[in-house]
Amino acid sequence: xxxxxxxxxxxxxxxxxxxxxxxxxxxxxxxxxxxxxxxxxxxxxxxxxxxxxxxxxxxxxxxxxxxxxxxxxxxxxxxxxxxxxxxxxxx
Numbered sequence: 001x002x003x004x005x006x007x008x009x010x011x012x013x014x015x016x017x018x019x020x021x022x023x024x025x026x027x028x029x030x031x032x033x034x035x036x037x038x039x040x041x042x043x044x045x046x047x048x049x050x051x052x053x054x055x056x057x058x059x060x061x062x063x064x065x066x067x068x069x070x071x072x073x074x075x076x077x078x079x080x081x082x083x084x085x086x087x088x089x090x091x
Contacts, residue, residue, distance in 0.1 A: 008085040011077050023047035038067040
Protein backbone atom coordinates (compact mmCIF):
# COMPACT_ATOMS: atom_id res chain seq x y z
CA UNK A 1 0.00 0.00 0.00
CA UNK A 2 1.33 3.44 -0.87
CA UNK A 3 0.36 6.77 0.58
CA UNK A 4 -0.18 9.89 -1.44
CA UNK A 5 -0.07 13.26 0.24
CA UNK A 6 -2.54 15.78 -1.11
CA UNK A 7 -2.43 19.50 -0.39
CA UNK A 8 -5.53 21.67 -0.27
CA UNK A 9 -6.06 25.39 0.21
CA UNK A 10 -9.20 27.23 1.12
CA UNK A 11 -10.14 30.26 -0.93
CA UNK A 12 -9.38 32.43 2.11
CA UNK A 13 -5.76 31.23 1.90
CA UNK A 14 -5.30 33.27 -1.29
CA UNK A 15 -4.05 36.66 -0.11
CA UNK A 16 -2.52 38.29 -3.19
CA UNK A 17 -1.94 38.01 -6.90
CA UNK A 18 1.42 38.56 -8.60
CA UNK A 19 1.78 39.61 -12.21
CA UNK A 20 5.06 39.12 -14.06
CA UNK A 21 5.76 41.04 -17.25
CA UNK A 22 6.77 38.66 -20.06
CA UNK A 23 8.90 41.39 -21.63
CA UNK A 24 11.01 42.73 -18.74
CA UNK A 25 10.27 40.27 -15.87
CA UNK A 26 9.06 43.05 -13.54
CA UNK A 27 6.74 41.65 -10.90
CA UNK A 28 3.79 43.44 -9.36
CA UNK A 29 2.11 42.09 -6.22
CA UNK A 30 -1.44 43.18 -5.37
CA UNK A 31 -3.26 42.19 -2.21
CA UNK A 32 -6.58 40.63 -3.15
CA UNK A 33 -8.30 42.87 -0.59
CA UNK A 34 -7.11 45.90 -2.60
CA UNK A 35 -7.69 44.36 -6.05
CA UNK A 36 -9.73 46.53 -8.42
CA UNK A 37 -8.73 45.25 -11.88
CA UNK A 38 -5.91 43.46 -13.65
CA UNK A 39 -3.31 45.89 -15.00
CA UNK A 40 -3.20 45.76 -18.79
CA UNK A 41 0.35 47.08 -19.07
CA UNK A 42 3.58 46.70 -17.14
CA UNK A 43 4.31 49.69 -14.90
CA UNK A 44 8.03 49.51 -15.82
CA UNK A 45 8.16 48.98 -19.59
CA UNK A 46 4.47 49.63 -20.52
CA UNK A 47 4.27 46.36 -22.54
CA UNK A 48 1.13 44.25 -22.34
CA UNK A 49 1.12 41.91 -19.32
CA UNK A 50 -1.97 39.89 -20.19
CA UNK A 51 -3.44 39.77 -23.69
CA UNK A 52 -6.40 42.07 -24.21
CA UNK A 53 -7.43 40.29 -27.41
CA UNK A 54 -8.14 36.74 -28.51
CA UNK A 55 -7.57 35.10 -31.89
CA UNK A 56 -10.98 33.46 -31.52
CA UNK A 57 -13.41 36.39 -31.52
CA UNK A 58 -16.10 34.21 -29.93
CA UNK A 59 -14.01 33.96 -26.74
CA UNK A 60 -13.14 36.58 -24.17
CA UNK A 61 -9.58 37.85 -24.00
CA UNK A 62 -7.14 36.52 -21.41
CA UNK A 63 -7.42 39.87 -19.61
CA UNK A 64 -11.22 39.60 -19.34
CA UNK A 65 -10.97 35.98 -18.12
CA UNK A 66 -8.31 36.71 -15.46
CA UNK A 67 -9.98 39.92 -14.31
CA UNK A 68 -13.34 38.14 -14.01
CA UNK A 69 -11.75 35.24 -12.14
CA UNK A 70 -10.07 37.50 -9.57
CA UNK A 71 -13.22 39.58 -9.05
CA UNK A 72 -15.23 36.38 -8.56
CA UNK A 73 -12.62 35.02 -6.13
CA UNK A 74 -12.78 38.24 -4.10
CA UNK A 75 -16.60 38.03 -4.03
CA UNK A 76 -16.56 34.36 -2.98
CA UNK A 77 -14.06 35.08 -0.21
CA UNK A 78 -16.54 37.58 1.20
CA UNK A 79 -19.17 34.85 1.43
CA UNK A 80 -17.02 32.67 3.73
CA UNK A 81 -17.62 29.36 1.95
CA UNK A 82 -15.56 27.32 4.40
CA UNK A 83 -16.56 23.96 2.92
CA UNK A 84 -14.84 24.72 -0.40
CA UNK A 85 -11.15 23.89 -0.87
CA UNK A 86 -8.89 23.51 -3.90
CA UNK A 87 -6.25 20.84 -4.34
CA UNK A 88 -2.88 22.19 -5.42
CA UNK A 89 0.06 20.45 -7.02
CA UNK A 90 2.74 19.32 -4.60
CA UNK A 91 5.42 19.65 -7.27
